[in-house]
Amino acid sequence: MDRKIFSEEHEIFRASVRKYIQANIVPKYAEWEEAHCVPREMWIEAGKQGWLCPNAEEEYGGLGVDFLYNVVLTEEMSFFGVPGFFVSLHNDVVYPYIERFANPEQKKRWVPGCVSGEKILAVAMSEPDAGSDLASLRTKAIRDGDHYVVNGSKTFISNGQLADLVVVAVRTDPEAQPPHRGISLLVVEADTPGFTRGRNLDKVGFHAQDTSEMFFDDCRVPVENLLGVEGAGFKFLMENLQQERLALAIGGAAAAAGTLAVTLDYVHERKLFGQTLSKFQNTRFELAEVATKVQLARTFLDDLIVRHIAGESLVKEVSMAKWWVTDTQFEVADRCLQLFGGYGYMKEYLVSRFWVDARAQRIYGGTNEVMKELIARHLGL
Numbered sequence: 001m002d003r004k005i006f007s008e009e010h011e012i013f014r015a016s017v018r019k020y021i022q023a024n025i026v027p028k029y030a031e032w033e034e035a036h037c038v039p040r041e042m043w044i045e046a047g048k049q050g051w052l053c054p055n056a057e058e059e060y061g062g063l064g065v066d067f068l069y070n071v072v073l074t075e076e077m078s079f080f081g082v083p084g085f086f087v088s089l090h091n092d093v094v095y096p097y098i099e100r101f102a103n104p105e106q107k108k109r110w111v112p113g114c115v116s117g118e119k120i121l122a123v124a125m126s127e128p129d130a131g132s133d134l135a136s137l138r139t140k141a142i143r144d145g146d147h148y149v150v151n152g153s154k155t156f157i158s159n160g161q162l163a164d165l166v167v168v169a170v171r172t173d174p175e176a177q178p179p180h181r182g183i184s185l186l187v188v189e190a191d192t193p194g195f196t197r198g199r200n201l202d203k204v205g206f207h208a209q210d211t212s213e214m215f216f217d218d219c220r221v222p223v224e225n226l227l228g229v230e231g232a233g234f235k236f237l238m239e240n241l242q243q244e245r246l247a248l249a250i251g252g253a254a255a256a257a258g259t260l261a262v263t264l265d266y267v268h269e270r271k272l273f274g275q276t277l278s279k280f281q282n283t284r285f286e287l288a289e290v291a292t293k294v295q296l297a298r299t300f301l302d303d304l305i306v307r308h309i310a311g312e313s314l315v316k317e318v319s320m321a322k323w324w325v326t327d328t329q330f331e332v333a334d335r336c337l338q339l340f341g342g343y344g345y346m347k348e349y350l351v352s353r354f355w356v357d358a359r360a361q362r363i364y365g366g367t368n369e370v371m372k373e374l375i376a377r378h379l380g381l
C-alpha cells in the first residue's frame with residue numbers, strides 16, 4: 001500500500017529499522033519471552049540507533065524529528081511481532097509527559113537518559129482497585145517539607161522491572177471534589193528508598209514484557225519531581241491519552257499486517273488434498289477480508305496521524321480507532337491462526353504470538369468498552 005504521509009527520509013529510516021529488527025531483535029526475541037524481560041543492553045542499543053524519544057529537542061540529545069518517526073518504529077516492531085520490546089510505551093506514551101509538562105530543570109535531569117536508554121520509562125496509573133475508574137485511585141502523596149511521602153501500590157505496569165523513571169499518578173489532595181481534581185503526577189526515580197518492584201506478572205501473552213506490580217512504602221519523593229502543578233494530574237493524563245491510544249491502534253494495524261504477511265507465506269506452502277492451502281475458496285475469501293480490514297485500518301489511521309500531528313483534538317476519532325483497530329487485530333489473528341490448523345496453536349509459529357499479544361490490546365490504554373463510552377459521550381448520549 002502506497003502511504004502518502006511518509007517522506008523519503010521516513011522510508012529510509014523505516015528500511016534501517018526493519019533491517020536492525022530482523023538482524024538483532026527477531027532472532028533473540030524468544031529468549032526474551034522466556035525471561036519475561038528485554039535485556040537492559042537492548043535499550044542502550046536502541047538509544048544508539050536513535051530510536052528513543054526521537055522527537056526530543058536536540059539540546060537534550062534528541063533528534064528533534066516529527067512523530068512520524070515514532071510511527072515507523074511502532075509499526076515495524078509490531079509488524080515483526082516483537083512489541084514486547086516496548087519502545088512505543090517509552091516514546092509515545094510516557095516521554096510526552098516529560099516533554100509537555102516537565103520544566104527545563106527537570107528536562108535537563110531526565111531527557112538525555114531517556115534518549116540514550118539509560119533511563120527507561122514507565123507510567124503507573126492502574127491500581128488493584130482502580131483501572132478504568134482511574135479517578136478513584138488511592139496511592140497517596142502527602143507533602144512533608146521538601147518531599148511528598150508516597151504510600152500505595154500500582155499494578156499491571158509495563159516496563160515495570162526495568163523502569164528507571166516512573167510517572168506515577170498519585171492523590172495529593174484526598175479531600176478534593178470532584179476527586180479527580182486531587183490527582184497529581186510525580187516522577188519517581190527507581191532508586192528512591194521506599195519504592196519497590198513487585199512481581200513480574202505471569203501473563204497469557206506479551207511475554208517479553210515485564211508487566212509488574214509496584215509498591216510505595218513511605219517513599220519520599222522530592223517536591224521538584226512534581227510534573228506541572230498539584231491537582232493537574234488527571235487533566236495531563238487525559239491530554240496524553242490521545243497519543244497513547246493512537247499509538248496502540250497504529251501498533252494494532254501493523255501487527256494485523258504482519259499477521260497477514262506470515263499467513264500468506266504459509267498458505268502458499270501448505271499442501272493438502274493435492275493442492276496448496278491458498279487454492280481453497282475459504283482461504284481466498286478469509287484473506288481477502290483480512291486484507292480489506294488491514295487496509296481500512298491503515299487508511300483511517302493515516303488520516304488521524306496527520307491530524308494528530310497538526311494538533312487537532314481527536315478524542316472521539318482516536319477512541320474509535322483504538323477499539324476498532326485492536327478488535328480487528330484480534331479478529332485477524334484469530335482467523336489467520338485458524339488457517340494454520342494445529343501449527344497455528346504451536347509457539348514456534350509466529351501467528352500464535354500475534355494471537356496472544358493481540359488480546360491485551362483490547363484491554364490496556366483504556367478498555368475497548370471505555371472507548372465506546374467516550375464515543376457515545378461525543379454523540380451526545
Ligand SMILES: Cc1cc2nc3c(=O)[nH]c(=O)nc-3n(C[C@H](O)[C@H](O)[C@H](O)COP(=O)(O)OP(=O)(O)OC[C@H]3O[C@@H](n4cnc5c(N)ncnc54)[C@H](O)[C@@H]3O)c2cc1C
Binds near residue numbers: 159364368
Ligand atoms: C499487558 C498489560 C499492560 C498494562 N500496562 C499498563 C501500564 O503501563 N500502566 C498502567 O497504568 N496500566 C497498565 N495496564 C492496566 C490497564 O490499563 C487496565 O487493565 C485497564 O485500564 C482496565 O482496568 P482493570 O484491569 O482494572 O479493569 P476494570 O476497570 O475492572 O474493568 C472490568 C470490565 O469492566 C468494563 N468497564 C469498565 N468501565 C466500564 C464502563 N464505563 N462501561 C462499561 N463497561 C466498563 C471493562 O471494559 C472491563 O471489561 C496494563 C494492563 C495489561 C493487561
